[in-house]
Amino acid sequence: MIPTLQRPPPSMRTSMPGGAAGRTLMGLLLILWFTLPMIPVALWAVAGRWHAPAVLPQTYSWEGWSSAASSGLFPALLASALLGAGVAILATPLGFMAAVSIRRLPRRYARPVEGILLAPLAIPPFALVMGMNVVLLRAHVPAAAGVLLLLVVTALPYTVFMFRSALAGYDDRFEEAARSLGASKAQSIRHVRLPLLTAATSRAAFLAFLVGWGDYIVTLIVGGGQLRTLPMTLASAASATGNEQLTAVLSLTVVLPPLALLTALLLTRRHGRIR
Amino acid sequence: MSPGPATPPFTGPATFTLEPWTSNAGGLARSAAVSLYIAAASTLLACTVGFAAAAYILAMPRAGRLVAAVSAATIPIPHLIGAGAVGLLLSDAGFLARILGMPDGGFPTFVGGPFWSAVIFEYAWKESAFVALVIVGSLARSVGGLCVSLYIAAASTLLACTVGFAAAAYILAMPRAGRLVAAVSAATIPIPHLIGAGAVGLLLSDAGFLARILGMPDGGFPTFVGGPFWSAVIFEYAWKESAFVALVIVGSLARSVGGLCDAAATLGAAPLQRITHVVLPLALPALAVSGLIVFVYTLGSYEVPWLLGRISPEALPVRAVRLFGSIDLDSRPQAMATALVSVMAGAVAIIGGLILLRRLRGLR
Amino acid sequence: MSSRLELKTISHRYSDAKEDVLKDISLTVEASRSVALLGASGSGKSTLLRVAAGLENPAAGKVLVDGEDLAGTPPDRRGIALVFQNPLLFPHLNVVDNVAFSARMAGFSRRRARRQALEYLDLVQLQDFAHRHPWQLSGGQEQRVSLARALARQPRLLLLDEPFSSLDSRLREDMYNLVSLIREQLEPTIVMVTHDRREASVLADSIAVLDTGRILQHGPVPQLHYRPDSLAVSRILGGLNEIPGEVTGGIHSSALGRIKVQDTVDDGAAYLVIRQETVNLVSAGTGVVDGSIASIKSMGAHTLVTLTIDNGSTAKPAVRISAEVVGAPDLSIGELVGVDFEKSAAWAVNS
Ligand SMILES: Nc1ncnc2c1ncn2[C@@H]1O[C@H](COP(=O)(O)OP(=O)(O)O)[C@@H](O)[C@H]1O
Ligand SMILES: [Mg+2]
Numbered sequence: 001m002i003p004t005l006q007r008p009p010p011s012m013r014t015s016m017p018g019g020a021a022g023r024t025l026m027g028l029l030l031i032l033w034f035t036l037p038m039i040p041v042a043l044w045a046v047a048g049r050w051h052a053p054a055v056l057p058q059t060y061s062w063e064g065w066s067s068a069a070s071s072g073l074f075p076a077l078l079a080s081a082l083l084g085a086g087v088a089i090l091a092t093p094l095g096f097m098a099a100v101s102i103r104r105l106p107r108r109y110a111r112p113v114e115g116i117l118l119a120p121l122a123i124p125p126f127a128l129v130m131g132m133n134v135v136l137l138r139a140h141v142p143a144a145a146g147v148l149l150l151l152v153v154t155a156l157p158y159t160v161f162m163f164r165s166a167l168a169g170y171d172d173r174f175e176e177a178a179r180s181l182g183a184s185k186a187q188s189i190r191h192v193r194l195p196l197l198t199a200a201t202s203r204a205a206f207l208a209f210l211v212g213w214g215d216y217i218v219t220l221i222v223g224g225g226q227l228r229t230l231p232m233t234l235a236s237a238a239s240a241t242g243n244e245q246l247t248a249v250l251s252l253t254v255v256l257p258p259l260a261l262l263t264a265l266l267l268t269r270r271h272g273r274i275r
Numbered sequence: 276m277s278p279g280p281a282t283p284p285f286t287g288p289a290t291f292t293l294e295p296w297t298s299n300a301g302g303l304a305r306s307a308a309v310s311l312y313i314a315a316a317s318t319l320l321a322c323t324v325g326f327a328a329a330a331y332i333l334a335m336p337r338a339g340r341l342v343a344a345v346s347a348a349t350i351p352i353p354h355l356i357g358a359g360a361v362g363l364l365l366s367d368a369g370f371l372a373r374i375l376g377m378p379d380g381g382f383p384t385f386v387g388g389p390f391w392s393a394v395i396f397e398y399a400w401k402e403s404a405f406v407a408l409v410i411v412g413s414l415a416r417s418v419g420g421l422c423v424s425l426y427i428a429a430a431s432t433l434l435a436c437t438v439g440f441a442a443a444a445y446i447l448a449m450p451r452a453g454r455l456v457a458a459v460s461a462a463t464i465p466i467p468h469l470i471g472a473g474a475v476g477l478l479l480s481d482a483g484f485l486a487r488i489l490g491m492p493d494g495g496f497p498t499f500v501g502g503p504f505w506s507a508v509i510f511e512y513a514w515k516e517s518a519f520v521a522l523v524i525v526g527s528l529a530r531s532v533g534g535l536c537d538a539a540a541t542l543g544a545a546p547l548q549r550i551t552h553v554v555l556p557l558a559l560p561a562l563a564v565s566g567l568i569v570f571v572y573t574l575g576s577y578e579v580p581w582l583l584g585r586i587s588p589e590a591l592p593v594r595a596v597r598l599f600g601s602i603d604l605d606s607r608p609q610a611m612a613t614a615l616v617s618v619m620a621g622a623v624a625i626i627g628g629l630i631l632l633r634r635l636r637g638l639r
Numbered sequence: 640m641s642s643r644l645e646l647k648t649i650s651h652r653y654s655d656a657k658e659d660v661l662k663d664i665s666l667t668v669e670a671s672r673s674v675a676l677l678g679a680s681g682s683g684k685s686t687l688l689r690v691a692a693g694l695e696n697p698a699a700g701k702v703l704v705d706g707e708d709l710a711g712t713p714p715d716r717r718g719i720a721l722v723f724q725n726p727l728l729f730p731h732l733n734v735v736d737n738v739a740f741s742a743r744m745a746g747f748s749r750r751r752a753r754r755q756a757l758e759y760l761d762l763v764q765l766q767d768f769a770h771r772h773p774w775q776l777s778g779g780q781e782q783r784v785s786l787a788r789a790l791a792r793q794p795r796l797l798l799l800d801e802p803f804s805s806l807d808s809r810l811r812e813d814m815y816n817l818v819s820l821i822r823e824q825l826e827p828t829i830v831m832v833t834h835d836r837r838e839a840s841v842l843a844d845s846i847a848v849l850d851t852g853r854i855l856q857h858g859p860v861p862q863l864h865y866r867p868d869s870l871a872v873s874r875i876l877g878g879l880n881e882i883p884g885e886v887t888g889g890i891h892s893s894a895l896g897r898i899k900v901q902d903t904v905d906d907g908a909a910y911l912v913i914r915q916e917t918v919n920l921v922s923a924g925t926g927v928v929d930g931s932i933a934s935i936k937s938m939g940a941h942t943l944v945t946l947t948i949d950n951g952s953t954a955k956p957a958v959r960i961s962a963e964v965v966g967a968p969d970l971s972i973g974e975l976v977g978v979d980f981e982k983s984a985a986w987a988v989n990s
Contacts, residue, residue: 016448017547040477040484124575127614214467238473258465540714556731
């Protein structure tokens with residue numbers, strides 16, 4: 001789920017068939033595959049005039065950005081950021097608590113509880129939302145709160161999963177070892193438990209943030225058009241024709257912040273390892 | 276007057292006895308068992324035939340309609356008439372025996388025979404029509420969408436798994452260039468599908484980037500977006516999910532595969548053989564799990580077929596959301612039914628996938 | 640089945656390392672012979688095997704098998720099998736299919752490959768385990784399967800990289816017997832890596848001592864033990880006695896007196912090396928020299944007795960000599976005893 005940039009073992013390098021030329025070609029094709037859809041987005045974001053037969057934009061300008069700004073980019077950015085942050089703030093500690101209690105529960109109960117927590121992964125989000133929408137309307141829950149609630153439910157499987165796998169690799173004996181080496185209870189938590197779980201926490205929070213930040217379907221159905229997030233703005237731009245610049249600009253504003261966050265996460269982690 | 280068994284019924288004081296139960300317990304139990312047997316066998320047969328008929332009706336637009344008409348016609352026939360007809364058909368000297376040319380002796384005793392075959396046949400015959408029509412009625416509206424969604428999900432999963440495995444093999448095998456591929460594939464993970472769909476629209480639409488690069492903005496360029504094969508939708512899913520598949524495989528193999536490839540090489544496995552005989556089988560569990568996740572996700576995802584797909588037939592999620600948002604009040608239940616079909620398809624996929632996975636683990 | 644291996648002036652450096660792991664290594668192994676590479680951990684033994692197997696391309700030098708240069712030949716076409724320190728059995732294949740792997744790769748049918756594999760499993764006495772999965776085996780069994788799998792390749796050359804180091808001592812003895820059996824039956828050319836000098840002595844005809852990427856000495860097992868080229872070789876082979884002194888005209892003079900050593904040693908400062916196993920303790924005054932007992936250390940069936948030689952000179956740190964004697968001798972610290980050894984076999988190395 002979260003990208004791990006491990007160092008590949010060097011010894012498999014002779015295992016790629018196709019000779020040097022074939023390998024280079026395959027590498028280029030793969031990079032092209034993963035980047036291709038974002039190339040027109042990047043170009044359209046800075047294109048001025050770009051009429052049909054021209055392969056590259058004929059003029060470049062920041063038109064798209066100014067038109068995005070005038071069509072509510074900043075409030076949408078704020079709404080999306082708040083939604084993402086809200087989901088992260090709620091779903092991360094909930095996921096941690098759920099993972100810990102699953103670990104503490106006897107196996108007989110742990111399995112069904114885990115199953116229920118992971119169930120939203122198996123249900124198409126639109127179906128979940130349609131079902132819950134009726135309930136939320138009956139209960140007179142405000143739209144924004146309903147969206148937040150449903151997104152937290154959607155994000156929970158990810159955070160639970162992250163903490164579950166982190167705790168699976170976490171051995172209580174680490175802390176016992178620390179205690180036997182003379183650390184106090186507080187010291188063993190501070191110097192052993194926290195460092196070992198920060199990576200999982202930041203990953204879980206990142207995933208939960210992404211759920212809120214990039215959501216469309218929940219906001220669409222439960223939000224009932226009141227909540228103008230970035231994806232909502234983008235969807236209305238993308239579904240109409242002739243909005244290429246706006247679509248591209250909005251796409252970039254959705255994509256770039258999480259990528260920056262991810263890079264920052266990876267960089268700090270690498271720093272931590274060297275230290 | 277002496278009390279005793281000769282006491283006429285319904286006079287005198289009431290006495291309680293279990294005699295009606297016990298005196299003929301064997302016969303009672305036998306009748307119950309026979310009824311249960313008949314009910315179970317008839318239900319099983321009716322459901323099997325009914326499901327087959329429903330599938331046929333849904334799958335074959337023309338011949339299916341004929342089957343639907345015939346089966347609908349059997350519904351108003353009362354069971355009494357049905358029983359008489361089956362008797363004429365299956366008795367010792369009945370129609371079937373005459374057709375098969377064995378009126379005496381050779382023909383098995385269906386009517387009044389030891390297996391109650393004629394009774395079960397009658398029930399199965401009439402009730403299968405009922406089952407078939409119920410299934411058709413509940414699915415007909417969604418079945419087009421279900422087929423489209425299943426097609427999209429299957430094609431996307433296949434493509435994502437293929438490209439994802441290739442990318443994973445490349446990342447694992449090439450120490451330097453592989454890291455670049457790993458980085459770009461990791462970077463596609465946080466992109467929401469909505470943005471991916473928008474981007475693919477810019478890339479693949481009639482006057483999109485690809486059409487311009489290939490120099491055929493008008494006419495010549497195939498209609499990917501909204502085209503008959505849902506190509507743009509499948510491409511978007513394959514693009515984003517292949518990155519997911521690749522990273523899951525890399526994560527599960529990175530530690531073990533180097534040494535095993537070395538061992539395979541010194542045992543005479545050529546590079547391609549190492550990929551097919553070592554890396555692929557080792558990656559299979561991770562590939563299957565991620566493939567299942569991709570399949571279930573693409574089956575229930577709304578944004579991509581909405582932006583890049585056709586209007587008719589509609590993918591299940593698109594249909595459900597459209598009906599749900601419609602002002603017509605009747606369409607709410609329809610939306611819910613469509614959503615339910617989608618949930619059930621996902622559940623079936625998950626159960627089937629898990630069974631397959633267990634099999635796969637058992638093989639190892 | 641067996642071939643002659645020649646490594647010529649091999650140098651190698653890992654891409655992210657500052658220093659060469661292998662420095663100008665030359666080594667020849669005659670057909671059907673067995674050579675042990677002995678060296679401390681990190682000295683480059685595994686790297687040398689990986690270069691020979693073609694898993695690493697050396698920065699310089701050649702790998703020749705029967706005179707044919709293997710540069711550019713990928714590992715799968717070298718006909719060289721490598722048994723790794725951990726067994727590396729394929730987890731998706733059962734035991735017999737692991738052993739049949741190389742035949743399958745060569746294009747034989749599954750049936751034929753399995754039939755052949757069963758013969759090799761027979762050799763390592765695991766035919767009853769053919770249909771188990773790798774995780775259902777014990778460590779020793781896994782290592783035996785790994786060996787059978789390498790042998791089933793019918794390699795020209797068998798490379799063993801510390802294959803027995805993770806086994807307990809009894810299993811290891813079994814494996815030694817197995818390798819001896821294999822050497823008798825198949826006569827493969829073997830290069831094996833070990834950091835256990837006893838293992839090297841048991842399994843190999845000759846030992847090559849590797850230290851920080853260089854081969855210090857290569858020779859038959861007794862030669863390495865009793866006639867080392869340098870102090871480093873003596874130490875790596877576990878020699879404890881290094882008596883400092885001076886050589887003039889083939890005579891070594893030290894605290895032990897004047898002892899005739901080999902002619903090839905240069906005049907000047909030199910150490911007398913005497914294997915502790917060849918030193919005997921006798922009653923005071925009857926040996927080469929007398930010493931007082933400084934420590935007594937039990938080594939199980941043997942006892943290591945260390946003595947301080949005192950012959951009046953107190954200027955230098957006292958010369959010590961160790962003797963490994965059978966059993967537990969009735970001695971006490973400080974007791975004066977005589978030290979005796981075969982003077983005619985005395986060996987000195989220049990310092
Ligand atoms: N893949 C590698 N990349 C970088 N350095 C390595 C690699 N493998 C081994 N080394 C280094 O090369 C040296 C020799 O390693 P190795 O041949 O495994 O030693 P040995 O087998 O004698 O213990 C060690 O210092 C080790 O750290
Ligand atoms: Mg080693």
